[in-house]
Amino acid sequence: MTxxxxxxxxxxxxxxxxxxxxxxxxxxxxxGGITNIVTCxxxxxxLPLLGQREIGLVLLDxxxxxxxxxxxxxxxxxxxxxxxxxxxxxxxxxxxxxxxxRLGAFDxxxxxxxxxxxxxxxxxxxxxxxxxxxxxxxxxxxxDDRLEHPEAxxxxxxxxxxxxxxxxxxxxxxxxxxxxxxxxxxxxxxxxIARAVHGxxxxxxxxxxxxxxxxxxxxxxxxxxxHLRGAFTGADEARxxxxxxxxxxxxxxxxxxxxSLTSQVKLLRLIQEGEYYPLGSDTPRKMRxxxxxxxxxxxxxxQKNGLFRTDLFYRLRAHHVHIPPLRERRxxxxxxxxxxxxEASRELGKKRPTYAKELVTLLSTYSFPxxxxxxxxxxxxxxxVHTSRMLSMNTFIQAxxxxxxxxxxxxxxxxxxxxxxxxxxxxxxLGEAIDLLVTETxxxxxxxxxxxxxxxxxSQPALCKRLKMKRGE
Numbered sequence: 001m002t003x004x005x006x007x008x009x010x011x012x013x014x015x016x017x018x019x020x021x022x023x024x025x026x027x028x029x030x031x032g033g034i035t036n037i038v039t040c041x042x043x044x045x046x047l048p049l050l051g052q053r054e055i056g057l058v059l060l061d062x063x064x065x066x067x068x069x070x071x072x073x074x075x076x077x078x079x080x081x082x083x084x085x086x087x088x089x090x091x092x093x094x095x096x097x098x099x100x101x102r103l104g105a106f107d108x109x110x111x112x113x114x115x116x117x118x119x120x121x122x123x124x125x126x127x128x129x130x131x132x133x134x135x136x137x138x139x140x141x142x143x144d145d146r147l148e149h150p151e152a153x154x155x156x157x158x159x160x161x162x163x164x165x166x167x168x169x170x171x172x173x174x175x176x177x178x179x180x181x182x183x184x185x186x187x188x189x190x191x192x193i194a195r196a197v198h199g200x201x202x203x204x205x206x207x208x209x210x211x212x213x214x215x216x217x218x219x220x221x222x223x224x225x226x227h228l229r230g231a232f233t234g235a236d237e238a239r240x241x242x243x244x245x246x247x248x249x250x251x252x253x254x255x256x257x258x259x260s261l262t263s264q265v266k267l268l269r270l271i272q273e274g275e276y277y278p279l280g281s282d283t284p285r286k287m288r289x290x291x292x293x294x295x296x297x298x299x300x301x302x303q304k305n306g307l308f309r310t311d312l313f314y315r316l317r318a319h320h321v322h323i324p325p326l327r328e329r330r331x332x333x334x335x336x337x338x339x340x341x342x343e344a345s346r347e348l349g350k351k352r353p354t355y356a357k358e359l360v361t362l363l364s365t366y367s368f369p370x371x372x373x374x375x376x377x378x379x380x381x382x383x384x385v386h387t388s389r390m391l392s393m394n395t396f397i398q399a400x401x402x403x404x405x406x407x408x409x410x411x412x413x414x415x416x417x418x419x420x421x422x423x424x425x426x427x428x429x430l431g432e433a434i435d436l437l438v439t440e441t442x443x444x445x446x447x448x449x450x451x452x453x454x455x456x457x458x459s460q461p462a463l464c465k466r467l468k469m470k471r472g473e
Contacts (some may be wrong), residue, residue: 007126008175008202009056012038014046014072015088016064020111024059024088024118032119033274033286034126043067057128059122062089062096075106082136084129084192086121102184102434119287130176130331134319137172144349147171152199156192160329167196173319174200179271181256181316182294184323187373190294191254193321198250201290207247208289210242211264219310222279231280243276246289256316261309268312322352326368326375334360336372340379341391348383353391358451364395365444365455366400390460397454435470438463 011034015021021039028034031294034464038053043064049055058076062069064242072083087100097108105122106128147153153167174197182190182197198207210223226241243251254287258270259267270276271291275284293316301307326332337360345352368374382395419425428436437456445452 005032005178007036007056009054009129010036010038011126012040012046012049012053012055012058012121014040014043014064014069015061016041016043017061018202020061024424027115027118027393028122031290032122037420043069043072046072047075047079050076050083053079057082057122057125058083058085060087062087062100063091070096070103073100073103073105075435078207082132084125084132086125088118095338124360127178130178134173134176140254149200154194156189157335158329158332159335160324160332163329166193166323170197170321171200174317175202175205177181177290179291179293179316180319180321180333181299182292182321182323183299184296185325185369185371188298188323188369189372191322193253194250194252194254194292194294197292197321198252199292201250203249204292205247205289206245207250207252208242208246208419209252209254211254213258215258215259215263217262217266220259221266223232224266225276225278227279228281231278234398241276241278242287243270243287243289248288249288253291253293255295255297256293256298257295257302257308259308260395261307264309264312268315271312271315298373305389307438326371327366330364333363333375336375337363337379340376343376344372344383346381349378350383350386353383353386355391356393356450358448359391359393359396361446361448362396362400362451362455384468393451393454434466438466438470442467 010224011028013021014133015024018041021041021367025037025039029037029376032197038049038055040049044066046058046067050058050168060069060073060076066074067075069087069089073087076083076085085104087097087105087109088111091109092110100108107126109118109121147164147167148171150167152171156163156167159166170193180197182193184190194209195207212223214219215223222239222241222244224241225240226244227235229235229238242345253267270287274287276287277284299308299313299317303310303313326336337355341352341355344350346374363375370377378396382391385395386392421433436454441452441455442449447457448461449460449467453460456463
């Protein structure tokens with residue numbers, strides 16, 4: 001028995017027949033994988049139970065003594081309208097089924113139908129109820145600017161409003177059992193977000209991260225599902241897969257956009273059925289972990305081009321978190337600079353240097369195609385070579401002369417190596433070109449002459465002279 005409750009709310013089974021109640025409970029808990037089950041044989045105890053326990057789904061027998069299932073259905077939906085109810089009956093009566101659905105039942109099932117149909121209805125009801133709970137939580141969080149669990153985001157340095165809105169969304173959806181898709185450019189901190197989701201997910205096990213980029217179909221299956229001894233040539237010992245290692249925790253699949261179509265089918269089946277087969281085994285095992293995936297690819301574009309399965313795409317984006325690039329949160333540059341300076345000084349065993357206030361302005365003129373990872377690398381490089389009290393800006397200026405290809409990846413037509421005059425029908429004079437360059441540099445440096453001179457690679461007196469000539473002084 002796992003300690004994890006799936007879903008977070010309780011599932012109440014109501015039936016006066018003990019053998020059927022026991023059988024239904026075993027079906028939902030075993031093949032269904034739902035552990036948060038409450039049972040009740042007396043219809044008179046149902047409403048008090050709903051008042052005492054956090055119940056989200058009720059499976060209700062129709063024919064019971066004391067209070068009939070139909071009457072109880074009406075009372076439940078009147079007093080607890082947010083609870084989802086599935087009606088189970090021993091008889092297939094069309095009129096009764098229609099009446100129950102009109103009263104507000106989620107579904108009407110006959111007890112003699114096959115087990116899989118009951119499980120399918122329960123899974124759908126759980127998903128709908130989880131979305132209801134999440135929507136309520138998100139509405140309440142939108143009205144409240146405070147985070148309930150700020151400690152979960154302590155590893156993420158930001159004061160940006162868009163990032164804080166993302167944190168609120170994560171707080172609302174993290175307890176859900178549905179997958180979470182995290183997207184964003186390389187270096188924006190997708191794994192940090194995955195760790196925050198894990199910390200808020202109410203799971204008992206560890207976070208197990210797997211980078212699936214470059215894994216062929218066989219290696220992907222072996223990595224996730226594991227194998228038995230003798231499953232293939234060279235399999236001298238049995239090996240636990242990452243799903244088993246994650247246990248009741250979180251399975252984080254990074255770079256999911258690079259999966260082949262064959263591996264995508266395997267992942268889709270895992271998510272849909274909640275079970276898997278280790279290589280060499282014909283006995284299924286239950287997946288208990290929460291799935292979180294991440295990618296820097298545009299999955300919507302890949303899906304339209306037939307490179308990513310549509311059914312898997314919509315399964316994965318049940319909850320979607322998109323992390324903005326650093327160039328869209330420039331207000332975080334000062335916080336991040338201080339954070340990385342503290343970190344670099346501590347790790348490199350150096351006294352923390354101070355820096356000129358112009359440094360943040362300089363950094364704000366750069367597009368950071370490598371995002372947080374690139375900024376961190378710049379700071380570590382600058383700290384490693386600095387020898388004076390004041391941190392030199394030269395290291396940053398040199399690093400910002402990144403290859404043109406990196407800049408073009410984020411749509412920067414003004415990347416180093418790009419010739420702006422190549423598209424001009426009529427070329428400006430040398431003096432005009434210099435004036436244009438000086439004007440643009442002053443704009444980017446926010447009229448800070450010291451920084452503009454460093455960006456141009458000239459002395460400040462030379463820049464001052466050029467500005468006077470431009471003004472005609």
